[in-house]
Amino acid sequence: MSAIYKSEAGRAAIQARYRETLQKWPVPAEQLHIPTRLGDTFVLASGPQGAPPVIALHGSGSNSSTWRGDIASWAQDFRVYAVDMPGEPGGSTESRPELGTDALADWLDDVLAGLNISSASFVGMSLGGWTALDYAIRRPDRVTRLALYCPGGIGKQRFGWIFKNLVDHLFSNHDLRRSAAIVTGLNIKDHAEILDDIALTFTHFNPRTGKLSLFTDAQLATLKMPVLVIVGADDAMFKSAETARRAEQSITDATLRILPDTGHAILGQTEAVHEFLRK
Numbered sequence: 001m002s003a004i005y006k007s008e009a010g011r012a013a014i015q016a017r018y019r020e021t022l023q024k025w026p027v028p029a030e031q032l033h034i035p036t037r038l039g040d041t042f043v044l045a046s047g048p049q050g051a052p053p054v055i056a057l058h059g060s061g062s063n064s065s066t067w068r069g070d071i072a073s074w075a076q077d078f079r080v081y082a083v084d085m086p087g088e089p090g091g092s093t094e095s096r097p098e099l100g101t102d103a104l105a106d107w108l109d110d111v112l113a114g115l116n117i118s119s120a121s122f123v124g125m126s127l128g129g130w131t132a133l134d135y136a137i138r139r140p141d142r143v144t145r146l147a148l149y150c151p152g153g154i155g156k157q158r159f160g161w162i163f164k165n166l167v168d169h170l171f172s173n174h175d176l177r178r179s180a181a182i183v184t185g186l187n188i189k190d191h192a193e194i195l196d197d198i199a200l201t202f203t204h205f206n207p208r209t210g211k212l213s214l215f216t217d218a219q220l221a222t223l224k225m226p227v228l229v230i231v232g233a234d235d236a237m238f239k240s241a242e243t244a245r246r247a248e249q250s251i252t253d254a255t256l257r258i259l260p261d262t263g264h265a266i267l268g269q270t271e272a273v274h275e276f277l278r279k
Helices: 008-021 101-116 127-139 165-172 176-184 190-206 217-221 240-250 270-278
Strands: 029-036 039-046 053-057 079-083 120-125 143-148 227-232 254-258
Touching: 008 190, 029 101, 039 101, 053 101, 053 127, 079 101, 101 127, 120 127, 120 270, 127 143, 143 270, 176 190, 217 240, 227 240, 227 270, 240 254
Parallel strands: 053 079, 053 120, 120 143, 143 227, 227 254
Antiparallel strands: 029 039, 039 079
């Protein structure tokens, strides 16, 4: 049994749901398996060959299904590579690299080499946002633009890790969809399918524990590429006001979008990100 899943049956259930989602992918896509030093990485490639590349990195406890509502727009102008993060419930290796080391940057070096691209724009959500920031700081010549949804690493976390302490408490009442709604800030009536996916995942998946490290002001100041930061004003996971303040003060070319009445799960920003990537 893999350490990232609570049981083999749970692993099978999550993977079956993921396959169903991929079968409904709204645009033609190639399913790629890129060898890396951590193991195979699953990449879903959409959009015209030769178009400017975009690397999309999802958050903790998720996979590239995160981008199913965005891909039809973005793939019009870009070759979008939705990359499943290692150690998360997707199609990549279940090896979980240590954060705050060179491991994730080295892994992304391997991914870009396997895709035969030297640099790209990056879109990242939550943990994926932290990973994209980490890579841009370590490999600034490889990142042309950064679009970040509720990124880790700028504002402090409200809880030890995404979903960790809060979910342990809320999910103990066994009303998993309701608990997922509280954690994400999504409305049960309008987002039942998303909340069902989250509930299924956290029934069977062991998320990362521990805090994401904060990038220093000096590290953020090294970012010279355009950076779009989108946060929800009511984010239960990160202090979004602090994220916005530090990004504005420390990142040279930062554009901020603070969404009122929005929690950690940020939806409806497809065109804003598309416009930013096209600039």
